[in-house]
Amino acid sequence: MSSKLDQNALWMTGLNPTQFFHEMVVEAQERQGLKLTENVEFYIVNLLCAHVRSTESDDTEDCLALILKKALESPHNEKIALYKKLADTALYFSGFFQEYFNRKSFNIKYYVNMGESAYNELSNLLKGKTTYQETMSKIYYEMSCSFNIAVDILLDISEQTTQSGQERSLLSIYDAWLNTNSAKLEKELFLRGVTPIKVSTRKV
Numbered sequence: 001m002s003s004k005l006d007q008n009a010l011w012m013t014g015l016n017p018t019q020f021f022h023e024m025v026v027e028a029q030e031r032q033g034l035k036l037t038e039n040v041e042f043y044i045v046n047l048l049c050a051h052v053r054s055t056e057s058d059d060t061e062d063c064l065a066l067i068l069k070k071a072l073e074s075p076h077n078e079k080i081a082l083y084k085k086l087a088d089t090a091l092y093f094s095g096f097f098q099e100y101f102n103r104k105s106f107n108i109k110y111y112v113n114m115g116e117s118a119y120n121e122l123s124n125l126l127k128g129k130t131t132y133q134e135t136m137s138k139i140y141y142e143m144s145c146s147f148n149i150a151v152d153i154l155l156d157i158s159e160q161t162t163q164s165g166q167e168r169s170l171l172s173i174y175d176a177w178l179n180t181n182s183a184k185l186e187k188e189l190f191l192r193g194v195t196p197i198k199v200s201t202r203k204v
Contacts, residue, residue: 021048021157028156032184036153039139040146044153051092064090064114076125083122087140090115091147095154112147119144152184 022045029035036044064086071082090111098108119140126137143150 017049018045021045024048024157024160025153028153028160032152032156032187034149034152034183036146036149037142039142040150043139043143044150047088047092048154048157050088064111068114068118071121080122080125083118083125087115087118087122087143090118091143091150092154094151096158098155098158112151116144116147119147148182152182155182155184 022041025036025041025044025048029041067082067086067089071079071086074082094108094111094115123137123141123144126133126140128134129137
């Protein structure tokens with residue numbers, strides 16, 4: 001996948017990963033005119049820190065489906081860990097690998113739906129437990145509600161830190177916008193002189 005986060009961008013700054021990604025998240029919000037809650041901002045920074053040392057992966061939709069299957073069949077504690085893995089993977093891939101989706105048969109909307117649902121399920125699983133779990137329940141609920149905004153932030157950071165150097169095609173942007181309702185992609189289409197229109201898929 002060509003949209004891998006460029007680790008050189010981090011190593012050349014002299015900042016630790018948390019500082020680096022916090023600055024990137026703050027700058028992305030400013031560029032996009034967005035404002036994340038403190039919880040969502042904190043979560044995205046930690047998600048990026050967790051992935052910065054990860055190796056490239058060829059995960060597919062089937063992998064997410066298998067994680068979901070295991071989560072549904074697992075006891076409570078394992079269920080929580082699996083839903084978190086599912087939600088975090090769906091979010092990271094939705095933001096950082098949109099161009100990859102357009103070259104494959106994967107549908108980014110599938111990842112978005114899986115991520116939103118997984119974070120919501122995590123919120124429900126932790127609700128009414130210990131103080132820490134109740135706090136995490138609220139954070140996961142915010143992540144579920146703000147999933148599309150979080151995707152836009154990651155997409156912005158991806159564009160700033162990857163080395164592809166290639167401008168994304170209008171068709172690629174429009175296709176991703178249809179599947180995500182991304183405010184960032186809609187703005188980019190307008191800037192390129194295209195007024196995006198939702199196409200109904202309902203059969204007559």
